[in-house]
Amino acid sequence: MASSKLCASRTELKVLGPRPATLTGRAVRSSRVQIIRRRSSTVLCSVAPNQVESPAAQTFVADVPKKTECFGVFCTTYDLKAEEETKSWKSLINISVSGAAGMISNHLLFKLASGEVFGLDQPIALKLLGSERSIQALEGVAMELEDSLYPLLREVSIGIDPYEVFQDAEWALLIGAKPRGPGMERAGLLDINGQIFAEQGKALNAVASRNVKVIVVGNPCNTNALICLKNAPNIPPKNFHALTRLDENRAKCQLALKAGVFYDKVSNMTIWGNHSTTQVPDFLNARIDGRPVKEVITDSKWLEEEFTERVQKRGGVLIQKWGRSSAASTAVSIVDAMRSLVTPTPEGDWFSSGVYTNGNPYGIAEDIVFSMPCRSRGDGDYELAKDVLIDDFLRARLKKTEAELLAEKRCVAHLTGEGNAFCDLPEDTMLPGEQ
Amino acid sequence: MASSKLCASRTELKVLGPRPATLTGRAVRSSRVQIIRRRSSTVLCSVAPNQVESPAAQTFVADVPKKTECFGVFCTTYDLKAEEETKSWKSLINISVSGAAGMISNHLLFKLASGEVFGLDQPIALKLLGSERSIQALEGVAMELEDSLYPLLREVSIGIDPYEVFQDAEWALLIGAKPRGPGMERAGLLDINGQIFAEQGKALNAVASRNVKVIVVGNPCNTNALICLKNAPNIPPKNFHALTRLDENRAKCQLALKAGVFYDKVSNMTIWGNHSTTQVPDFLNARIDGRPVKEVITDSKWLEEEFTERVQKRGGVLIQKWGRSSAASTAVSIVDAMRSLVTPTPEGDWFSSGVYTNGNPYGIAEDIVFSMPCRSRGDGDYELAKDVLIDDFLRARLKKTEAELLAEKRCVAHLTGEGNAFCDLPEDTMLPGEQ
Numbered sequence: 074m075a076s077s078k079l080c081a082s083r084t085e086l087k088v089l090g091p092r093p094a095t096l097t098g099r100a101v102r103s104s105r106v107q108i109i110r111r112r113s114s115t116v117l118c119s120v121a122p123n124q125v126e127s128p129a130a131q132t133f134v135a136d137v138p139k140k141t142e143c144f145g146v147f148c149t150t151y152d153l154k155a156e157e158e159t160k161s162w163k164s165l166i167n168i169s170v171s172g173a174a175g176m177i178s179n180h181l182l183f184k185l186a187s188g189e190v191f192g193l194d195q196p197i198a199l200k201l202l203g204s205e206r207s208i209q210a211l212e213g214v215a216m217e218l219e220d221s222l223y224p225l226l227r228e229v230s231i232g233i234d235p236y237e238v239f240q241d242a243e244w245a246l247l248i249g250a251k252p253r254g255p256g257m258e259r260a261g262l263l264d265i266n267g268q269i270f271a272e273q274g275k276a277l278n279a280v281a282s283r284n285v286k287v288i289v290v291g292n293p294c295n296t297n298a299l300i301c302l303k304n305a306p307n308i309p310p311k312n313f314h315a316l317t318r319l320d321e322n323r324a325k326c327q328l329a330l331k332a333g334v335f336y337d338k339v340s341n342m343t344i345w346g347n348h349s350t351t352q353v354p355d356f357l358n359a360r361i362d363g364r365p366v367k368e369v370i371t372d373s374k375w376l377e378e379e380f381t382e383r384v385q386k387r388g389g390v391l392i393q394k395w396g397r398s399s400a401a402s403t404a405v406s407i408v409d410a411m412r413s414l415v416t417p418t419p420e421g422d423w424f425s426s427g428v429y430t431n432g433n434p435y436g437i438a439e440d441i442v443f444s445m446p447c448r449s450r451g452d453g454d455y456e457l458a459k460d461v462l463i464d465d466f467l468r469a470r471l472k473k474t475e476a477e478l479l480a481e482k483r484c485v486a487h488l489t490g491e492g493n494a495f496c497d498l499p500e501d502t503m504l505p506g507e508q
Numbered sequence: 509m510a511s512s513k514l515c516a517s518r519t520e521l522k523v524l525g526p527r528p529a530t531l532t533g534r535a536v537r538s539s540r541v542q543i544i545r546r547r548s549s550t551v552l553c554s555v556a557p558n559q560v561e562s563p564a565a566q567t568f569v570a571d572v573p574k575k576t577e578c579f580g581v582f583c584t585t586y587d588l589k590a591e592e593e594t595k596s597w598k599s600l601i602n603i604s605v606s607g608a609a610g611m612i613s614n615h616l617l618f619k620l621a622s623g624e625v626f627g628l629d630q631p632i633a634l635k636l637l638g639s640e641r642s643i644q645a646l647e648g649v650a651m652e653l654e655d656s657l658y659p660l661l662r663e664v665s666i667g668i669d670p671y672e673v674f675q676d677a678e679w680a681l682l683i684g685a686k687p688r689g690p691g692m693e694r695a696g697l698l699d700i701n702g703q704i705f706a707e708q709g710k711a712l713n714a715v716a717s718r719n720v721k722v723i724v725v726g727n728p729c730n731t732n733a734l735i736c737l738k739n740a741p742n743i744p745p746k747n748f749h750a751l752t753r754l755d756e757n758r759a760k761c762q763l764a765l766k767a768g769v770f771y772d773k774v775s776n777m778t779i780w781g782n783h784s785t786t787q788v789p790d791f792l793n794a795r796i797d798g799r800p801v802k803e804v805i806t807d808s809k810w811l812e813e814e815f816t817e818r819v820q821k822r823g824g825v826l827i828q829k830w831g832r833s834s835a836a837s838t839a840v841s842i843v844d845a846m847r848s849l850v851t852p853t854p855e856g857d858w859f860s861s862g863v864y865t866n867g868n869p870y871g872i873a874e875d876i877v878f879s880m881p882c883r884s885r886g887d888g889d890y891e892l893a894k895d896v897l898i899d900d901f902l903r904a905r906l907k908k909t910e911a912e913l914l915a916e917k918r919c920v921a922h923l924t925g926e927g928n929a930f931c932d933l934p935e936d937t938m939l940p941g942e943q
Contacts, residue, residue: 182614183836187624209830213830217837220758220822222771297850328923330581336870387655395648401618402652409657 172249250291607684
């Protein structure tokens, strides 16, 4: 399996050997010049070694790895000492992204590099996972990141082996998944993608940061997240999320439209359950301008019958209009989901995320990944929201989406180490406009 | 010609009539609820009028236009009085974007909405220009903007008539242009696109802010910008820019790669002249870590022969790798170009922009649009950089790109009001990977 630091042209070089023992900490940021340890890897490079001039700055330590080991503008050694004197950079955050050559990533990576999630004083490293089919496109993405000159983007590496790309990842954004082929049932999709997420879970377990935060976007994302966490026993299950933030955002927008208010007035919007048509956008607990939605929107028929459908149809309408699925707004929702974990949740509000159900206070079955209302202190962790109302109407809907997730779990028992799979999913509950 | 405020579903309504005389200023931000004055327009709406509940907040003035006049979440009236008490919003900036359904815009619009250019306390309105062919896709873009819940994005409107979409524009980002058809020469492209930019210049002249800043991206961008400014005699010619910032960014990256330094060390990078293969990336004045490039990169053969080619080939390599042209990094460079005009240029540095040559100190022919080094105090305006060296090698190259721009100008004399066109462009100087 090949992996390469970001580079641009065709010079190919073997990278062998461990990190030089003489390399010391302070003057050179170790994570930048670290040589990826692997038996045999290909590095594709922008310039051949004999084309590289000596560095301009004279403060570099003498014993950094030779330029033959790493190329591309993100492999250049920067002058850390000067930086330390003038700015107080935080230490680099490693972010791994799968499906990195796809359209969602094409929006997301530039948002991450611009500082939208972690702020303007937080340098980042992007570690991009593609496939053999997409590796050329991924080089193109990396070239565009080079040409964007983002000061916060200090490293870009690309590869097709999750055991290399997830190395030391503090965030893993798992976007890549196989799209559903013609005639494929949800069960088939669960199996195919489940295998990918089982492998990626194992890889995270082996090489990622012990406190890596994982956001699963590839569908069926709840059960993929469950498979992933089951295959990563050394990472807290609490750290795995299935993305339901786009559903939350769409639900807020539809309530704002119906109430005739700007969307910033809508709060406490929960998406409960599965990222599928059984999901439950919760109008019982949501608020508009601080007031319960039902006080503001008195058309209960609309709330009970139309609202959910409007949220769910959004993706399908978008495909009709725009000719492709919602890459930009999905990327925005991933940024929102990450930011919700690294900034304190406003007093009284919450956000939705598909998280592990063990210990939940809502009476939802344990040991599945279910979207629920969360709050964070901004430390990357979260707790489940208190003061949540559940009436009979909501309870019945929660039961339905819970039943679906339990059925999906039985479909993938062979991938979670729980015996033989038994798959009985009567309905196709894929959301319109998703693959 | 149809134009519509952003909306999502299929209810169609006529919007007739002027703005109500009873509408007063303070409590309702007038630009939000303004009815676009036109004889006959179509508004496509997310919800039918009878589906809209009363607003939740009770502070709205009673006589705002009825909800039948405007729909979509960006048409909701927000509670300005409450906002004034709690936050100090700046007044709305109107940004018009042509080619708004295309891939460059698909990246750019979300960057603008996120506050990347104007900051996190600056609300914006996006006025999106599409074509009859792209208007459905443009609705899709607007829906994704709705679903992104950007707090700074207060208005989105879409249309196909520049006289409507450019109304009160303070920024006009002219991205849309016809791609070159099979066998079409640069002269043919100049004529076809020149007509578009002549019309858009007239529209800007008629309806935009008197101090609108115009950035032309559609190719051939220098001459398109010239045509545009000639057709807008009431707007200062100084306000028109042709985008050469992607070339500048790529040039910085290539110098950084060659010198083995991080790209933030490269400054004073000028792209001179035309956005074509005659452009001149200037290694005489550029600096690496404050030192002249030629002191750091002593391989003068590389500088004189390879550097420019590397910058120019970048777009072509990207198409090979990625299968499409550079939308994301182009959008980044547009953000950079705008930000360079609204933030003070760092002491001693400058940025490149294709601007009107009258009064330039470099001996470049007057009355063309030529990329030159600029500095800004951050007020939207700029001055040309002083202390720029020009040696014989650079002078000869400036002459060549100047000659090309003068020839292009003769090709479009019929569009600039300067008599009959005479077109004699021997070479195809389109940059690789551009259309």
